[in-house]
Amino acid sequence: MPYAIEQRVDPDVSAQQITLSSLESQYFDHLIPAIEDAGTGGKGQQLLQSLAHFSIEREAEIESICSTNRQGFASASSQLLLVSEQSRGLMADIHALSRSTQTSTETLAREKKVLVESRAVRQNIDEANEALRDCLEVLRLANQVYDLLGRKSHYSALRALDELQDVHLLKITKYKIADTIQNSIPDTKKLIADAVMTDLNTWLFRIRETSQLLGEVAFFHVEQRRARHKDRGEKLMSLGNFKLNSAVESVADEDEEFDILDNEILQIDFTPLFECMHIHDALGQREKFKVDYASTRRQQKDLLMPSSITLVDPEGSSLSGLLEGIAGFAIIEKSTMSKARGFRSLADVEELWDSMCQTAIALVSTALPEVTNAELLLKIKGIIALFIQTMTSYDYPVQKLDTFLLALFDKYAELLKRRFSDDFQEIVSTDDYMPMPIHKSDEYDKVVNVSWYTPEKPRQELRFPCILPFSQMYPLCCIDIRNFLNQFYFFSDDHFQHLKVIDDTLKASLDELLCGKVCQSLVDRLSTQYLGQIVQILINLEHFEIACQELEHLLIAARSDASASGAVVLKATEDFRNSKKTAEKRIFELVNSKIDDLIGTAEYDWMASTFETEPSNYMQTLTRYLSNIMNTVLLGLPTEIKELIYFDALSHAATMILSLPLSPDVKCINPNGVAALAQDVHYLTEFVATLNNPILRENLDELRQTVSLMQAENSDEFYDVATRNKKYGRVDAMNGPTLLEKLTSAVHTPAKPDKLTALSSRFGMKT
Template identity: 30%
Template structure:
């Protein structure tokens, strides 16, 4: 820590402090001398500091003079030393140049020595190789001599002597023979070279085999189409196999490719003669296993799937040929192990590459590649059940993608439909549409006989949906074409898929019906739904017939119930739309609920209401049964409106004249319904008439009797009767004349009596 500096006091500071001192305070009895001490001390300190600074300055001046004297005395010596250093640097530079020159000379001499040494080593290596070759030839002289003599004897037709000479080779010790350089030269090089050759031609062999299978498939398909008796036979069946034998194609020996197995056979023969067959067998298995591991890249690009399958096919065609032509050299178990391992790797590779794939066409291309691969190797007796199962798993994913794709299409078709019946002008248009949709035969025949042009019963959405359903089925079977196993699984999957996509159509139509308020459009939707129900059963029958002819099962389409449910919803929307318009009519009604006299004619708004109802419902393009449902719903709604006037909360009170006016309007409506042929709908007003009759006939006392009530007034609900009586009572009690007030009190008591007898009953 640095020493604490003393405070500095200037003359001005001291003068200020002196001015602040009062030596004699008039208010004090003593002199103020204590304040002089610090000031005197400060003055003394300042004087010391000034003396110290003067001493330092004098010392610095003396040192500067001394330094100047020393520099003047030694200047010449310093100049001489610098000159000496420059001379030394010059000598050092010259010495370095001489060393570099000497190093280059030494390097040149050493390079020549290195070249001579390398040449000497190469000469020694060549001499060693010559010595080794001479030793090898000398070691093989006996075998070569015997082989040469055998060849000469064969040329001279001395076969017996040749056989005796061969016995000399057989009598040689196997171990000593196998250790000769001749054995290594003759046997070992041929096998690796041959394995490399077949590795290089495997893809070409596979390509030729797949092309041959494709040609075979097309040829059999053409013949099957011409001969109905062969319709159920597939490639690989007994009938097709017999036909194919006449044009059998050898992929290992043809105009394009000839695979020579002679090196392998010779190698097997030599190792067998030397009793070392196990050695070559193990080596061959290891080499082929290594080659199989290189066939499938990781990851597997879809673009290279065809080339990979070609190489696999070629690989196992070669293995099959080796297995069938080399006796016990190869075992079926070894080939099966290679097959199982490679198929597992192929399956995993395809699964990985299709993990996030959403394009149905990609799945179709993969299926085509795998199916041709499977059919080709089936012809060589390889087990392909696992691959068929895998193709079906891919098929399920493919169908799921199709379902999502077609569901979007169906939703778009339904949402964009104008809900107007299709119009056809030409016979070609009619035939195209009728060939696409599914109909019962009677309706189809009637439409074919109809005079052109005319309107079809359904709108465009039904036609387009049927068209896309056919496309879906076509895409479905396009994937499964050629897959000969698991028919029942395929049929079940098709049934589920059809129910899924048909259900999506039904849901889309239900949403469209809920968002539509136009009666004619809703009626068209009802007609479309009815035809969809028919299409489900006809589609089921058609597909079942197709599958039966192909040894398939039964197709079950259960979506008809969904369309029936949606049709009920659409019919409900018809009723709701009509009721909404009826609300507008009743909103125009201007009833006086406490009139002084009764009307002699029905309300004017009812004329317009009846005219609108009959016009709209009769003009709907739907079945008469559905029109009847619309009428029934409308009349029931009208009856409920009148009943709400009498027993609801809208009207607080009324008198008997108002009730009579309501009955007059009901009479008018019933007469109109009878005139239009709907007299059976008059039953909708039964509750209203029964409830009013209890009041107008003063039958409350009788109504309170259980037996009379059950026999004469089964439709009358106690709560509604009580409400009507309360409205009448409220009006009577507000009247000023005594008679009306008396009737009001009577109605009040009747209402209380009805309420006490049935406290728990609702409306």
């Protein structure tokens, strides 16, 4: 451990320093350390001895000096005596002066006493003045508070009041005026609070009055954003896949700065609210102020909502005004939350928002039944969609509004179906059901563009006027179908989250319209007896089936929901296909009915005594009828349908002709009767041969083989299975014996051999 080295002081040196000190301060500076050292070290005696020794040395030195200067000393003594005498004279003067001074001092003392007393009075006066000044300052500050209130400087007034209470009143607490002012401070604070609340209520009233304008500006700004986003989407397709208010859209539009609360149209200053908050914070009434403010905003919300609105005004001002007011009110609430954090809770703001949304939905729902126009409803949807997009940008929940759009869409779909149902009904009922004539090329192009129709001939090979296979109702219905599609998808523009609902509803609506209003109406008209009209209906049904198939592909390509997959199958496609079969059956019925009527006029004399050389009148009429309908009425039908109708007609004719000899009324048939029947069958066969269709000719095989069997020399061949399969394979196993029985039981009346032989060779039959 380090230790201190004691510094020792030499007593002789200390004594010399003490005696040589010229100043009193130096004398004590050397004396005090020497005494302290002598006392602590036990060397006091040494110090005294050093001082005595030093004194002896100095006396010896003085004696030495005096002995060497005696004459001078004597002279000095004389002078000293003279000085002494003079000093006594001076002492007498001094005593006299002292007495005079004493007298003056007594006088001065008396005057001083008077002065002291006057100073005490003066001090009291000064203290009184100072107190008065302090009181006046307090009164000035108190008056200043009211002056500031008069100038509506509420926060400055409160700060001045705090300064008055915390600083200046403390200086005059011993005066009664301090208590008076102190007691008035709570009333003054209440006065400040009331004044600032009055200003705040005025501000809130102005805010409520400008809420609709604020909402209108917000709507306008969102419309501009929407237009900019659309332009960007057209220039860059990838941006078109993102919706408004998405992160990508927000980044792309960040260069367009716009302050909704401070722009060239309106400026909203929150200073009154902030001042009121600060004052209530200073008054310790923040929670009470929050409750009062929330209550006031709820009351303003109730005043903002009307008792009813109308949706049928052309400009939509009633609905727009309602939603603009709600938007402005909600924007103020969000701005208040962001500017005054902790003042408005998210729960309170969303409670107001939810209440306003519910009220708005209720008002619109109440007024919705008066809307009977789809375009007006689409405009209403556009206003609500703009409102939703605007409030989404302020992070308000819009699920209830999105759900309400579904109700609007249902109403919209119903109005569209009702309107187009009437249109389809009118088109179907007023159609002439004749092939559509086209007189000009531009008219042809319009029909082809709107219809799902593929012409058989190229455009350049057509000559006008020309005839299209379908009637006028088909392109008119195609136009309505396309308009129906477009107007359905109009609802998905701007904002609609339920895209799959549009696709499903559109499909169901198309099925309902096409099946119920077009297909069923055409089927109902099949009851007519006019074959040409039924044929035209069949042709229209054929084209409607094709249109439905094309429509299915179009619906897949036009899906609103990009995530949807799979085929779209319209029930109408199958309905038109089945209705085609119904129309075909109806044509079969009419043709067969006509055939029945013609064959019903047949007058065969089965026991004729002579041989007819000409075909029967009914057969000539029948073939002429079949030829006429094929070349006129059925000309526009597709080839396969025409062949099917001809096949069925010929099959029916053959069956009916064959039923003539099989009739229970025919008991016997002679060869002349068979020859007459064979002549008609041959005439019919030659007519079918002119059609150049082997399948149609095969349709008469049973009839021809049955007649050949009736003319056979050896009818027993029919009963030989091998021979029958070879020569009479198409003859019914029951009809053959029946006819042979009628033939064999007949009483033969032979004709003239030469004439019978000639007829037999003409028709290729054996006699």
